[in-house]
Amino acid sequence: MPITEVKKIWMNGKMVDWHDAKIHVLTHALHYGSAVFEGIRAYKTPEGPAVFRLSDHIKRLRNSAKVYFMDYGFTDEDLIQATKDLVKVNELDSCYIRPLVYRGYGEMGLNPLSADVDVLIACWPWGAYLGEEGIKHGITAKVSSFRRIDSNVMPPASKASGNYLNSILAKVEIIKAGYNEAVLLNTQGLVTDGSGENLFVVKDGVLYTPPTSDGALEGITRDSLITVANDLGYTVVEDHIVRSDLYLADEAFYSGTAAEVVPIREVDDRVIGEPGPVTKAIQEVFFKAIKGEHPDYKDWCELV
């Protein structure tokens, strides 16, 4: 999806003009994928622009960095304030926000411990990641032949840039095969995530989602939807899911910051159908919550 240019990007504590936000070609992260990132969204709310669960995203960023011994000289409060300032300075009501912590310029080689750690935060207006139609009518999914990275290969719990080569392999494979989004199995053959989303199935009124120990990312949207579903009176079970659970689901959907909540209409050509009542009920509450229009979830909207 194309990027829309805005005014400023935050780099190591400074607001830099969009076109001056550059790094050297010998930046460590460019060569080895040695970076960790977040994907966050801000939405227009009745009280003004608000960043959805900003504090939780910044906390996850720190955890992602910890796995790779990337210490950066900013507190969570610094990065929370920087994110809010950035949205303000760019005069955006709603946008996608991309913080990146990366090994910088000065050292090369696979011992990164003496390479600088730099931080940037960018934002830009970004529409529905899997399309407006997808949110309304659902998308097609296919199980990729590429397995999701294992915790003993590259821990999926750290949102590291290098991990996403795995997602790119899966996504390109299924796009070329004519489908909208991938499903990645782990090396044991259990369902984990989409290329950049968590996954839920609904069977007999109960929601199921893979546990993080199977390789699912501890998604913040996933966590929000578990809360919403529980509040709506549904049971949510974190349990192993095999591919036939997808084929035989009453309903299924992807969740993520970029994707939001996207129903799955088909998996491997097995029809699930138009979005069902559980998916729709959860979508309705979620889309209100992110826009600050649901009284129960106001705390999730952190005003800029």
Ligand code: PPE
């Ligand atoms: N699984 C994966 C593999 C993943 O990358 C994401 C986020 C999720 C689940 C959902 O997590 P959360 O956003 O906290 O609900 N993917 C981010 C990057 C997508 C991209 O294309 O880049 C995102 O949604 O921002």
